[in-house]
Amino acid sequence: MAVLPLDVYEAYLRILKDPDISQPLAAIGVSTELIQASNAGTTAELVNETFEALSELKRRTPGSVSVQAGCDLFIAFMTLFPHEADTLSALKAELVTQGQKYVAEALSYRDKIAQFTLGFIKDDSVILTHSYSRVVMKALLNAHKTKRISVYVTEARPNGLGLKTYAQLIEAGIPCTVVLDSAVAYVMDKVDFVLVGSEAVVESGGLINAVGSNQMAILAQAARKPFYALAESYKFHRHFPLSQYDLPTHTPSILSFPVLSAGSSDTHDQNSGTSPEVAPGPDDGNSRARQSSQAVPEWRMTAEQISCNPEVDYTRPDLISLVFSDVGILTPEGVSQYLVGMFAG
């Protein structure tokens, strides 16, 4: 394989430092830099090189569905759309300017989405949101200018990004309360609707977002509350997950059971009769319980335990009321129709 003219991953991280740039846009930014730096002699070489570089980028960022969405979008743009350039250098220039123009334009998409969302937020609304999302923040801050809103935000373990949302909303003067991830059902009856951002919107019309969104959508449907997702159109991704375990982010280690050694499984068996969680002291046989209970009186997940958990989950399209995007307010079916039109043509 030819040496790439640019360390894509390093470039990706550098572009991503800008707080406004999201992952798909960074991927597109990398592509334009790559084409600029490329010394490919033919169009086919250029396409191959970009293809390889983006595959490399996808490989280096496992678990990022939105990077994949951005890469696919750029490849589709390169290969499917007609270009007017006559020479290779003109083509390169065109791709670069179009790419840069797209990134610049895409930064305004969040304002557009915030404007669309405004029509659905009534005065005195109580909104439930999940974790931290730039586009949701923009929508909430924009709504705050004209309407009185209050927000419940989940803590969103393990990253605790909900606290970031909380801090920014309080700073802007929006009443906000952090709720536990496990208290979503408790708070659901109090809210008017649920507003979440997205990692990617997939071809089924479903949503990939920070873990916890799926249960929130299920609870919202059970409580008959609208569940709105906000997504910029560059996050639309041509992938059709059939279940949680069909996501590209799913690895065998997620949800795996630990391999117990013979001794510890013995003690486990003994313990299962008593109540192991409460009794910190007397059971000498259980070395794991003793260790943790002696070190800290409270129970916390270890990093190892957290690593068995997913970062994102998939929300089925029938649980989503509407998807707000810069191409319009779409029903979940509308998303898949848009995607078919975009990539199949």
Next chain:
Amino acid sequence: MAPPPALPVHPPSGPHHDSKPPKKSQKEMTKAERKELQERQRAAKAEAKASSQPSSSTPAQKKSNKPAEIVPRPPPTPGRAPREATRGAAAVAHETAAGANERGLRIFSHFGLPKAVSAPKGDIHPVTLRLALQFSEFKIVGANARCIATLIAFKTVIQDYVTPQNTTLSRHLMTHLSPQISHLVAARPMSVTMGNAIRQLKLEISGSDIDLPEQDAKDLLCAKIDQYLSERVLAADGIIEENGQKKIKDGDVILTYARSSVVEKVLLAAHESGRRFSVIVVDSRPLLEGKRLLSVLSHAGIKCKYILLPSIGSIITEVSTVIVGAHSIHTNGAVYSRAGTALVAMMAKQHSIPFIVCCETYKFSEGVQLDSFTKNELAPPGDRIATFPLTKPRESLTLANSPHLEVLNPLYDLTPPTSITAVVTEVGIVPPNSISSIPVALGRLL
């Protein structure tokens, strides 16, 4: 004094009215009666279009001069109604008694019934004759197989065709092909795939260049047919195979119903790429097509289970994905497929198991169908195709001889889009309700 003269006048008018109202002359009729007569004539004409003549389409006033000739069986006037009605009913009853087989099926009489191949009408090519026999005896089954067989047969028909004098291929070939098509349809109702392919073929024929030498034009048409087969069917299957097998993971239990050529390819491809999974083939009478799939899969070394449809409830919880094929797919995303598929889909939905349909885009049908009664096809009566092991002679098990029993075997049913998770096509995996946007996106009609 008034009553006596009135009496003799009235009684005749009663019987007279009863017995011969059609002989009433034009002038005696009231305006309403005349209008009614005209209505009836019009209805009768619509029924028997064949007998319609240019003269009968003249304005109503002229027609009403000779009502008796035009209306062959004038429907009863109010007075005569009861008698006529009973006579009609008797006639119908007699007819049904004669055709005992048809009796219980009258509400399904619009379903296509497989018939013994009729005597060919017109100039039928031997290839078509053979194909019609194969269709009617269910030797060639399946939407893909029938479409491929038809197109290959038509290639021969086109090659053997000679344009008559004073006409051109582009104008005359279709009149030569039409009887072939009707002969095939007489053997078994046309599949959606055949319909789509034939429509495309007609388009190519009418578009072929008049100035082209005949042999070149025929070769060009055959090349177009080959292209259609390779692009819309074979290449499409290849991509579906590729897309579909990605949805099969190690340790999966795949359930499939009856037999679909595409599903077979997907499962074999997934097996070849080294994935370890097992397959449950669900099957049902009367065709028991699943047995063929079963033998292919088990020969390839895939672990299989074979069950009949009634026992699906006990194994559905083990299943991770259901994959089935389709006869055709409607614009609203409803899938028209082998009878029983809808039941499997409902079971899968009930247990939230993904239900995937593999379907090429040339199977799209632009209509919308809401149930499986408006259009369907019946399996041949008796079970001359089923080959389930039998210990008794088949005749002793046949139900057709019982006068109070009718066997009804619709071949297809309709799976609503709500119980379908995804449709795997050659343009990607799409949810069923986005099907209608695919032809638009591809910028072509089906």
